[in-house]
Amino acid sequence: MTENPVDATSSPAPAPPDPSWVTWGVRVVAAAGVLVVAWACVTGWGAIVHGHPLYAVLLLATLIGSAFIGRRTLHPRATRTGWRRAIRIVLVVASVGWVGLMVWLRPFTAVEPALAAMSSDAKVTVAEYPTQIVMSPTGSASDTGVFFQPGAKVDARAYAAVLRPLAEAGFTVIIPKQPLGIAFLSITTFDATKPAYPAITRWVVGGHSLGGSIAAMQANSGDHDPTAPVVGLLLYASYPISDLSTSLSAKVLSVSATNDGLATPDKVEASRPMLPAGSTFTPIDGSVHAFFGDYGPQPGDGTPAISHDDARTQISRDSVDFVRTLSK
Known part of the structure; x- marks a missing residue:
């Protein structure tokens, strides 16, 4: 008995995961976000706590976003092709800029005798x-x-x-x-x-x-x-x-x-x-x-x-x- 031909209407096979360089790029940016938040808190905690609350809110958002994105890379998803992959790359680049902005915005902390x-x-x-x-x-x-x-x-x-x-x-x-x-x-x-x-x-x-x-x-x-x-x-x-x-x-x-x-x-x-x-x-x-x-x-x-x-x-x-x- 001969095998039945493949049904032309059947679902295509799942696409392979994103290339490793994309995944690792996202992981590096996510790790950098967490590290920058930690660095800002260690070196400028007094100014963050006593400053306008907006910077603290942005640091918290950076921490949560970095942790969430980093966790998602542990569960590979189907390859994004065309405009979807382009958007992802743009978002990675934007995230690098965001992390850099958090570094630049770290305030100069007051010291004695001001305290x-x-x-x-x-x-x-x-x-x-x-x-x-x-x-x-x-x-x-x-x-x-x-x-x-x-x-x-x-x-x-x-x-x-x-x-x-x-x-x-x-x-x-x-x-x-x-x-x-x-x-x-x-x-x-x-x-x-x-x-x-x-x-x-x-x-x-x-x-x-x-x-x-x-x-x-x-x-x-x-x-x-x-x-x-x-x-x-x-x-x-x-x-x-x-x-x-x-x-x-x-x-x-x-x-x-x-x-x-x-x-x-x-x-x-x-x-x-x-x-x-x-x-x-x-x-x-x-x-x-x-x-x-x-x-x-x-x-x-x-x-x-x-x-x-x-x-x-x-x-x-x-x-x-x-x-x-x-x-x-």
Whole structure:
């Protein structure tokens, strides 16, 4: 008896699994995702826990996604052909970019004496919230407040020591925790914060590095507010993005560092025409970019020629003197 011919309508044989290079590529990316989350938590746990919650949420999503994808590679599936395989390769490449983004976004964690400055005492009450830090004088508070934007990816707590003297002098200080440590994602925070402080009728907006550039934008848009205008702009190693020489009515203090490798003296000097006439420029001789906060060394920065404590003292003193001249 002869065998029956194969039925032309029968189901095709299952396709073989994806090539090993595809599977191992996915596994490597998944493992990298898990390792990056672990690395970020070990090296930046304080900043993650005390920072804006968005980065922590993204790290958790990265961990869950990496674990899920890695587990799926243990159960090979049929080969994806044509556009399906192309989509998978694109997703792998995108995942590599995502993992790299999580590495880049890891914040600079606050160190001493900023951490000690986060404690309340007889002169200052420090309150920390998920999206901001508030330092309030325990005694009579001025009707002038300070809103200060951190530098890129810098833990908001890192500015507690340098700004605390302002609170000790009677000024309420608010430090927003920027989403992902990016000041551009915090442009609306000043306007959103003002209604919560009706007793403050005059504001000084400030910031460090990129935070200062955003503060300049906020000052320019808020200096004509009839209820609580911005009367001062405080720049730490920073300069405006656009020309404010004729539009900004607030007074300006630009504090810079002569050994700054990022906001170099030449860049700060070039910003003079972009600020109103009469703006004050105060260089801290021997200081560097990272000395405007307490978060350790910063890549690309210069070499300091003075102590961090000396620089911090000068920066705080100049800041208090400036805000005092603007208060009633």
